Amino acid sequence: MSTANQKSARELIADLCDGLLQPEDRAKLTELLREDPLLQNEYLDQAMVDGLLRYELGIDRPTIPSQFFAPPRNNLIKLTLGTLVVALLVSLFLGGYSWFDKNRLVDIPVQLSNNSFERDLGISLTPISSGWYGDEAQSVVGDQGHLAPHGNRMLQFVRSLHQPSNECEIYQLIDLSAVTDTSRREPLFLEAKMVANVRANGEKTSYLIALELYTYSELSELDIVLAPDRLGKNVRVSSHKIAADSDPESWQEVKLVMPLPNDSRYGIVKISAHESGTGADGKYQEVFVDNVQIRMTNKEVF
Amino acid sequence: MDRSSDEFMLLLTKAQSSIYACIFSLHPDPVAASDLLQETNLTLCRKAEDFEKGTNFTAWATRIARYHVLNYRRKLKREKAIFEPDLFEELCVVQEQRSDELDRYLHALRDCLQHLPPAHRQLLQERYTSEGSVSALASQQGKTVSAISQLLYRIRQSLMDCIYRKVQEANL
Numbered sequence: 001m002s003t004a005n006q007k008s009a010r011e012l013i014a015d016l017c018d019g020l021l022q023p024e025d026r027a028k029l030t031e032l033l034r035e036d037p038l039l040q041n042e043y044l045d046q047a048m049v050d051g052l053l054r055y056e057l058g059i060d061r062p063t064i065p066s067q068f069f070a071p072p073r074n075n076l077i078k079l080t081l082g083t084l085v086v087a088l089l090v091s092l093f094l095g096g097y098s099w100f101d102k103n104r105l106v107d108i109p110v111q112l113s114n115n116s117f118e119r120d121l122g123i124s125l126t127p128i129s130s131g132w133y134g135d136e137a138q139s140v141v142g143d144q145g146h147l148a149p150h151g152n153r154m155l156q157f158v159r160s161l162h163q164p165s166n167e168c169e170i171y172q173l174i175d176l177s178a179v180t181d182t183s184r185r186e187p188l189f190l191e192a193k194m195v196a197n198v199r200a201n202g203e204k205t206s207y208l209i210a211l212e213l214y215t216y217s218e219l220s221e222l223d224i225v226l227a228p229d230r231l232g233k234n235v236r237v238s239s240h241k242i243a244a245d246s247d248p249e250s251w252q253e254v255k256l257v258m259p260l261p262n263d264s265r266y267g268i269v270k271i272s273a274h275e276s277g278t279g280a281d282g283k284y285q286e287v288f289v290d291n292v293q294i295r296m297t298n299k300e301v302f
Numbered sequence: 303m304d305r306s307s308d309e310f311m312l313l314l315t316k317a318q319s320s321i322y323a324c325i326f327s328l329h330p331d332p333v334a335a336s337d338l339l340q341e342t343n344l345t346l347c348r349k350a351e352d353f354e355k356g357t358n359f360t361a362w363a364t365r366i367a368r369y370h371v372l373n374y375r376r377k378l379k380r381e382k383a384i385f386e387p388d389l390f391e392e393l394c395v396v397q398e399q400r401s402d403e404l405d406r407y408l409h410a411l412r413d414c415l416q417h418l419p420p421a422h423r424q425l426l427q428e429r430y431t432s433e434g435s436v437s438a439l440a441s442q443q444g445k446t447v448s449a450i451s452q453l454l455y456r457i458r459q460s461l462m463d464c465i466y467r468k469v470q471e472a473n474l
Contacts, residue, residue, distance in 0.1 A: 045459070050458060051324070051327055054323075
């Protein structure tokens with residue numbers, strides 16, 4: 001590809017991706033692409049990244065046929081957030097009118113979808129549906145004597161086939177907008193807890209299980225797609241990690257409390273498993289979590 | 303595989319971005335690409351039983367997507383088809399060679415996005431999340447349309463370089 005053609009070709013490819021290609025330039029681009037297999041690859045690179053970004057970030061995300069699937073992502077997010085808002089408002093109403101009474105214990109459960117993993121996760125890379133998203137994980141009934149401590153099923157982290165890693169992370173978006181109020185005077189706290197168990201997969205392998213909460217005053221779709229711990233603005237975080245114990249039958253409680261900033265509108269709960277050491281044999285199927293709960297209070301109960 | 307099974311729904315949901323990108327790169331018209339994705343989804347559901355469990359779902363799905371693009375082009379008047387037939391076939395061949403890697407590309411893209419300079423990430427957000435046209439972005443930033451278009455080109459190129467690097471590292 002000559003330098004002169006390269007510049008011209010790149011401008012034309014950019015125009016095509018951005019919807020700016022003029023009809024008279026189409027023939028020129030076709031001619032350049034015909035002549036040059038490397039340029040064909042470059043075009044496909046550009047168009048593929050453009051297409052992935054359009055779908056992943058939103059502008060061209062179409063509706064998936066409803067007869068086969070749940071509603072599209074935008075509607076589901078709205079539906080989920082709407083449901084949460086209603087649930088929280090009902091909780092506030094049932095809690096009485098003394099919300100601002102300093103002596104009253106505020107204790108509002110924050111609704112999580114599939115919090116004890118009784119349904120299949122249907123986990124997605126992006127929050128395409130309500131519920132958990134992130135790395136690969138599954139809902140399981142039990143495994144070699146490990147039974148779910150709550151309900152019939154529990155979460156099992158899975159090593160990704162596509163991108164094997166020693167970390168497995170899943171997230172769920174939560175809406176706090178109905179209960180956070182920039183004018184309130186008393187502090188509020190978010191409490192989160194879950195139970196976890198690990199059957200070590202080798203003598204030299206160790207595990208950490210973590211529960212983390214992030215709150216945001218603003219949250220864009222791009223932020224949601226990206227991992228919350230990599231975000232730099234408007235984010236507060238609190239976390240608790242436990243190390244796997246030597247007893248494969250025991251469940252440990254993981255819990256945390258974080259002060260809830262007044263301007264918090266959204267939150268993300270993150271559950272993760274971190275594996276280290278040299279004993280990993282690639283299975284990574286021995287980390288279980290169950291019964292994730294979040295509540296909002298005006299007193300630190302833990 | 304049963305089309306109503308959770309496993310099939312999960313595979314199809316996860317593959318949506320890659321199928322869309324495949325369609326868009328062969329026919330870069332966003333409206334048509336969205337329609338073609340829906341048609342492809344319906345075909346995939348109808349043909350779910352043909353999918354062999356354990357094989358590459360995205361490669362199978364994008365092959366069917368290419369048939370849909372081909373079929374769509376047949377109905378188009380020649381001047382509406384963005385690429386001439388011979389060039390379209392060449393692009394299909396190159397794209398098919400990549401289809402086994404599409405899932406890895408998507409994983410790598412998400413990681414690469416996190417490492418973009420904040421200004422570039424912001425520009426992508428405005429372009430792709432907020433439905434900002436290149437013209438609107440140029441006007442907003444006091445730059446020419448061509449300058450914004452070329453900047454987006456370079457950002458996409460750097461993302462692709464990052465994707466290749468990460469996929470290569472994963473293959474080592």
